[in-house]
Amino acid sequence: MENSKRIMLNMHIWTSVLDLLVSSLLTPYMFLPAMCGITVGILSWLGVPIVVQVFLAQCGLAGVGVSLVIVFENRHNVVATDRFVIKGKAARIVFYSLNCIYGCLFMTPTYFSIPDQEKTKVELLKAQCTTFFCVLVLQGAFFVTRTVYFLTVKNPSLSEKTRQMQRKFFRSVCIQVAIPVFIVILPLLYCGSAIEWYYYNQAFSNTAIICVSFHGMSSTLAILFIYEPYRNYTKQCFSRMFRRKTSSPATPKNVSVTPKQSTTTTSRRAAVANVQT
Numbered sequence: 001m002e003n004s005k006r007i008m009l010n011m012h013i014w015t016s017v018l019d020l021l022v023s024s025l026l027t028p029y030m031f032l033p034a035m036c037g038i039t040v041g042i043l044s045w046l047g048v049p050i051v052v053q054v055f056l057a058q059c060g061l062a063g064v065g066v067s068l069v070i071v072f073e074n075r076h077n078v079v080a081t082d083r084f085v086i087k088g089k090a091a092r093i094v095f096y097s098l099n100c101i102y103g104c105l106f107m108t109p110t111y112f113s114i115p116d117q118e119k120t121k122v123e124l125l126k127a128q129c130t131t132f133f134c135v136l137v138l139q140g141a142f143f144v145t146r147t148v149y150f151l152t153v154k155n156p157s158l159s160e161k162t163r164q165m166q167r168k169f170f171r172s173v174c175i176q177v178a179i180p181v182f183i184v185i186l187p188l189l190y191c192g193s194a195i196e197w198y199y200y201n202q203a204f205s206n207t208a209i210i211c212v213s214f215h216g217m218s219s220t221l222a223i224l225f226i227y228e229p230y231r232n233y234t235k236q237c238f239s240r241m242f243r244r245k246t247s248s249p250a251t252p253k254n255v256s257v258t259p260k261q262s263t264t265t266t267s268r269r270a271a272v273a274n275v276q277t
């Protein structure tokens with residue numbers, strides 16, 4: 001379970017990094033269907049070269065994709081029992097490293113100067129992005145289908161109670177992953193369709209970038225609502241906050257105040273007493 005916590009934390013970190021890149025550090029402004037755009041974020045104000053900013057955006061997207069594959073590989077490794085399991089710490093490190101290196105370098109040829117750049121680079125970028133996307137999807141589909149299989153069929157290595165717990169946790173992981181992925185995939189599909197069919201709508205392009213920046217918040221909300229410990233703790237925090245606001249203020253204590261006699265009245269009474277004497 002501790003290993004699963006680290007892997008889930010890794011996914012959440014990469015989700016936060018991509019959210020930070022899109023919303024503040026880069027803030028891309030795309031001019032689709034042309035493969036061009038500008039960045040108006042903090043890094044642009046600091047004078048960071050555009051090539052470095054594009055590379056950071058590539059690493060952010062790749063980091064999120066690879067972290068999702070690692071999550072499903074971890075679930076598969078827990079329940080599967082055949083020879084397709086990645087056994088050994090060294091083998092898993094190699095598997096993770098290869099995915100990370102490929103994610104950081106799959107767009108490298110686009111950065112080089114080549115003849116007829118406008119047309120060739122666009123076609124090359126399409127091929128690179130499509131290949132990387134297919135590699136991630138195939139890995140994820142492989143681990144997901146096999147995990148579902150081993151959680152469905154009778155597995156002698158897992159007791160019935162353990163299998164039910166694993167099923168519940170796997171469903172929660174799938175929902176948690178599906179929500180931010182759905183929010184990111186739709187804008188990316190629009191961008192790819194706009195480039196392919198030469199469709200121009202600047203409002204849609206801006207909305208697509210804004211939607212991508214919401215995936216971090218959606219992932220956080222998914223964690224709070226899906227997992228029972230986080231959900232209960234959040235309810236307790238809100239309950240305490242509302243109780244403080246609705247609690248009545250303390251009732252003030254009754255204080256008796258004796259009015260002081262005026263100086264003139266006291267002087268007159270003293271004079272009358274002297275005369276009588």
